[in-house]
Amino acid sequence: MTSVPIHYYLILAGFLFSSGLLIVLMKRNIVFVLMGIELMLNAAHLNFAAFSRFDSKLDGQVMAVFSVVLAAAEAAIALAILLNIYKKHHTSDLEDLKELKN
Amino acid sequence: MNTGVWMILTLLLPLMGGMLAYTFRIQAARIATGFAFLALALSSLLLINGFNWSTRFLWIPEFHLGWRVDQLALVLCTLVLLISFLVHLFSVKYMHVHEHPRYFLKLGFFTTAMLGLLMADHLLLLFIFWEVVGFASYLLIGFYHEKKEAAKSAKWAFLTNRVADVALLGAILSLGFEQSFFLSELTAIPSVWIGAGLLIGAMGKSAQLPFSGWLPRAMTGPTPVSALIHAATMVAAGVYLMLRVGPFLPEVVLTCAAIVGALTAFFGAFTAVTQHDVKQVLAYSTVSQLGFMFLGIGVGAFESSFFHLWTHAFFKAGLFLAAGVLMHHVGTQDMRQMGGLGGSMKWLMTLHVICGMALAGFPLFSGFMSKEGILQATWSWAEQQTAAGYSEAHLVSYFAFFTLFLTAWYIARQVWMIYWTPSRTVASVEGSGYHWQMGIPLILLSIASLGIVQGFHVFSSSGWVMELAGFSLAAHAGSLIPFVSSGLVLIGFVHCYGLYGPRRFYVQHYAQSTYPPSIMGRLSYFGWYVDSLYDRVLSSGYVTVAKGLHWFDKKAVDGTVNAIGVSGVVFAKFLSLVDTYVVDGFVQLTVWISRQVGRLATRIQSANVQHQIAWLIFVLILLLVFLLF
Amino acid sequence: MTESVFFFLFSGMAVAGVLFMLFTRNVIHAAYGLVVVLLSVAALYVLLNAQFLAVVQLLMYAGGVVVLLVFGIMLTTRKQHGPPISGHRMVPLGVVAAGGFFGILATIILQQDFAWVPVESAMDQTKQIGMVFLTDHLVAFEFIAVVLLATLVGASLLAKKSSEND
Numbered sequence: 096m097t098s099v100p101i102h103y104y105l106i107l108a109g110f111l112f113s114s115g116l117l118i119v120l121m122k123r124n125i126v127f128v129l130m131g132i133e134l135m136l137n138a139a140h141l142n143f144a145a146f147s148r149f150d151s152k153l154d155g156q157v158m159a160v161f162s163v164v165l166a167a168a169e170a171a172i173a174l175a176i177l178l179n180i181y182k183k184h185h186t187s188d189l190e191d192l193k194e195l196k197n
Numbered sequence: 198m199n200t201g202v203w204m205i206l207t208l209l210l211p212l213m214g215g216m217l218a219y220t221f222r223i224q225a226a227r228i229a230t231g232f233a234f235l236a237l238a239l240s241s242l243l244l245i246n247g248f249n250w251s252t253r254f255l256w257i258p259e260f261h262l263g264w265r266v267d268q269l270a271l272v273l274c275t276l277v278l279l280i281s282f283l284v285h286l287f288s289v290k291y292m293h294v295h296e297h298p299r300y301f302l303k304l305g306f307f308t309t310a311m312l313g314l315l316m317a318d319h320l321l322l323l324f325i326f327w328e329v330v331g332f333a334s335y336l337l338i339g340f341y342h343e344k345k346e347a348a349k350s351a352k353w354a355f356l357t358n359r360v361a362d363v364a365l366l367g368a369i370l371s372l373g374f375e376q377s378f379f380l381s382e383l384t385a386i387p388s389v390w391i392g393a394g395l396l397i398g399a400m401g402k403s404a405q406l407p408f409s410g411w412l413p414r415a416m417t418g419p420t421p422v423s424a425l426i427h428a429a430t431m432v433a434a435g436v437y438l439m440l441r442v443g444p445f446l447p448e449v450v451l452t453c454a455a456i457v458g459a460l461t462a463f464f465g466a467f468t469a470v471t472q473h474d475v476k477q478v479l480a481y482s483t484v485s486q487l488g489f490m491f492l493g494i495g496v497g498a499f500e501s502s503f504f505h506l507w508t509h510a511f512f513k514a515g516l517f518l519a520a521g522v523l524m525h526h527v528g529t530q531d532m533r534q535m536g537g538l539g540g541s542m543k544w545l546m547t548l549h550v551i552c553g554m555a556l557a558g559f560p561l562f563s564g565f566m567s568k569e570g571i572l573q574a575t576w577s578w579a580e581q582q583t584a585a586g587y588s589e590a591h592l593v594s595y596f597a598f599f600t601l602f603l604t605a606w607y608i609a610r611q612v613w614m615i616y617w618t619p620s621r622t623v624a625s626v627e628g629s630g631y632h633w634q635m636g637i638p639l640i641l642l643s644i645a646s647l648g649i650v651q652g653f654h655v656f657s658s659s660g661w662v663m664e665l666a667g668f669s670l671a672a673h674a675g676s677l678i679p680f681v682s683s684g685l686v687l688i689g690f691v692h693c694y695g696l697y698g699p700r701r702f703y704v705q706h707y708a709q710s711t712y713p714p715s716i717m718g719r720l721s722y723f724g725w726y727v728d729s730l731y732d733r734v735l736s737s738g739y740v741t742v743a744k745g746l747h748w749f750d751k752k753a754v755d756g757t758v759n760a761i762g763v764s765g766v767v768f769a770k771f772l773s774l775v776d777t778y779v780v781d782g783f784v785q786l787t788v789w790i791s792r793q794v795g796r797l798a799t800r801i802q803s804a805n806v807q808h809q810i811a812w813l814i815f816v817l818i819l820l821l822v823f824l825l826f
Numbered sequence: 827m828t829e830s831v832f833f834f835l836f837s838g839m840a841v842a843g844v845l846f847m848l849f850t851r852n853v854i855h856a857a858y859g860l861v862v863v864l865l866s867v868a869a870l871y872v873l874l875n876a877q878f879l880a881v882v883q884l885l886m887y888a889g890g891v892v893v894l895l896v897f898g899i900m901l902t903t904r905k906q907h908g909p910p911i912s913g914h915r916m917v918p919l920g921v922v923a924a925g926g927f928f929g930i931l932a933t934i935i936l937q938q939d940f941a942w943v944p945v946e947s948a949m950d951q952t953k954q955i956g957m958v959f960l961t962d963h964l965v966a967f968e969f970i971a972v973v974l975l976a977t978l979v980g981a982s983l984l985a986k987k988s989s990e991n992d
Contacts, residue, residue, distance in 0.1 A: 113928035120920035124912035175984035
């Protein structure tokens with residue numbers, strides 16, 4: 096078999112996940128952070144898909160489909176909240192959104 | 198007859214007599230005198246029979262002591278007992294009856310101690326008796342202990358002796374461990390230190406120059422005591438020691454003895470010429486004559502020294518007893534208050550003059566014979582030393598001859614002042630009779646001072662006693678010495694008469710005179726300031742040292758105490774500082790640490806979401822690492 | 827052989843897109859990067875024999891989520907402030923955290939021995955997945971429907987609130 100071994104996919108998924116994490120930790124813009132979250136979710140989906148290749152029942156794919164749906168729903172809600180926040184504070188910078196005293 | 202029992206008995210009889218006298222107070226005088234006579238008789242018998250005895254006995258394990266009674270010791274024992282008996286007899290009437298028990302006890306104790314000293318063979322035994330004799334003399338000098346002067350003099354005598362005895366003890370111990378402790382086993386002593394120690398010890402006992410202060414002071418004791426102790430016996434102990442070890446001493450030590458002797462002789466005579474107290478004159482005279490004896494030993498004339506010791510005992514005791522009789526009748530010791538007594542006390546005057554001539558060394562008297570021996574020996578010694586290159590040796594002989602002149606001078610002065618000058622006494626002399634107890638001893642002693650009694654050849658320098666004591670006769674070729682000395686004595690008498698003769702100006706004012714104003718006179722009167730020098734240097738020096746030590750003690754001790762106190766306070770303050778900074782500091786540190794940890798911990802709970810997420814990831818990583826690896 | 831070529835191609839695209847997202851400060855540009863990544867991931871799905879999933883990805887993510895995000899960007903920036911710039915913060919900390927996480931993951935993955943054989947699916951995938959939805963994972967399916975309904979209601983509620991505040 097000359098197919099790509101699964102490790103590669105998994106490593107790639109791991110890389111995507113770490114980068115998503117990095118974006119979440121690093122960026123100041125809320126939307127940017129949301130993007131990072133989407134990236135992380137994608138990494139997980141890729142992981143599922145990689146493993147479902149060896150499954151005759153396609154459980155991994157199913158899981159990934161569900162996850163995609165939920166991710167989309169979550170993105171919608173997040174955006175709604177973002178708009179609310181923007182209305183209130185007139186900023187989308189995480190640095191300025193601090194009400195908890197340090 | 199050669200057993201030691203008799204000698205031990207002789208030794209103990211005087212002490213027994215004294216103790217019995219103390220016990221039976223009423224008959225004290227008779228008991229004591231009787232025992233003294235018994236002892237004397239016993240000793241004379243032994244002497245006549247040629248007694249010779251030596252023994253060793255065990256004292257402590259591995260350590261023996263010994264007695265030895267040879268001719269010399271026996272002769273001296275007899276001398277001591279004779280003088281002691283005469284003094285006992287004299288004291289019967291001289292001392293008050295209530296004083297008798299204590300007095301005779303002390304006298305007997307002294308006599309026994311002196312005999313023990315003479316009989317000892319072992320050096321340590323001799324040293325023991327040496328000290329006991331010193332103690333006995335302390336008791337007797339301070340007999341009138343209510344008088345402060347007497348107590349002080351007794352102390353002075355004892356202490357001076359003790360100082361000299363340190364050297365003596367050191368020398369005895371070194372000698373004993375080097376050679377032997379037994380006198381009969383001594384051979385030549387090479388060590389100068391040992392010899393010096395022995396010499397110093399003898400000098401202390403015999404009142405030679407550095408240690409001479411106690412003898413004139415000792416005159417505060419009763420006059421018979423002075424006669425016994427300070428004329429005849431105790432002071433002779435030093436000479437006796439020298440006689441015993443002398444032949445074995447190194448040259449240097451003997452030369453020192455000669456020099457010291459000559460100087461002391463000169464010093465004593467020089468001081469005696471200006472004294473006003475009868476007994477003081479005699480005391481300094483004793484110092485001077487002892488110096489002669491030391492001189493004799495130093496030049497090697499042991500037999501002449503011994504002979505002089507023998508004759509000196511008689512005429513000096515006689516002089517002291519005469520002074521005693523004088524004081525008993527006139528009531529004063531001061532010659533300034535006497536004078537013109539020749540008329541009423543003819544008999545006493547005669548005896549006094551006889552003894553005085555003997556002292557001066559006038560031909561036909563005993564003193565002349567013994568002094569000749571010493572002077573001739575000194576001259577030949579000086580000649581020898583000059584031949585060997587030390588021409589200064591003749592200085593010694595010049596001193597000796599000059600002392601002869603001075604001796605004649607002072608004794609003539611005494612005699613004149615008392616008997617022949619116009620009367621200065623306020624009251625006339627009572628014409629009471631003399632007790633035979635006081636007279637007989639005096640007569641006997643005066644007879645013994647005559648030359649003929651001591652030796653048939655009155656112009657020779659030897660007497661029969663020398664043979665008796667085991668010395669060979671002094672053999673000196675006829676020389677000019679006798680004539681020179683006789684001449685000096687005559688000049689002394691004439692010069693004195695020139696100054697102190699009757700109807701002279703000086704004499705008329707004598708009653709008010711104190712000390713001669715000239716430098717020599719003052720030097721003489723105050724005994725060359727030796728005593729005040731000692732006082733200044735030793736006493737003040739000692740006091741200064743004591744004061745210094747006291748100051749130091751105060752500073753050091755108080756300083757230390759204060760320092761301890763201060764250091765205690767300082768330490769306490771330091772501790773409080775430590776408490777404040779260290780202990781409290783620790784507490785503060787823990788507080789600070791917990792605050793920082795708290796701060797650190799709260800930072801996790803930051804307002805920033807991303808921080809929170811970051812911390813979350815961190816912990817997750819840690820968990821994973823922990824679980825997987 | 828060809829599989830690996832395509833794999834490296836599309837994974838390279840994905841990585842490039844990710845890196846672009848990381849290093850840019852412009853949010854819009856980052857959205858474009860995200861689109862690239864999503865598309866490459868869809869292609870990878872195809873390689874992994876998950877065609878249905880690839881299509882779903884395209885429809886939902888690239889078509890829906892990204893649009894939403896861009897809407898969000900547009901609505902929350904003011905034009906007069908210039909292009910939306912997002913600064914970086916706690917870079918080292920983030921790098922350490924993310925890097926550490928990636929390191930651990932890589933270590934775990936590389937240590938495993940996945941010796942499986944890929945399975946060829948016999949049936950048409952869409953049909954198969956539809957069958958699975960309605961038989962094995964029915965509850966999840968229904969549940970997702972409920973969630974979507976809730977999302978709908980919630981979003982409209984939130985939107986309504988914001989509109990009331992206006």
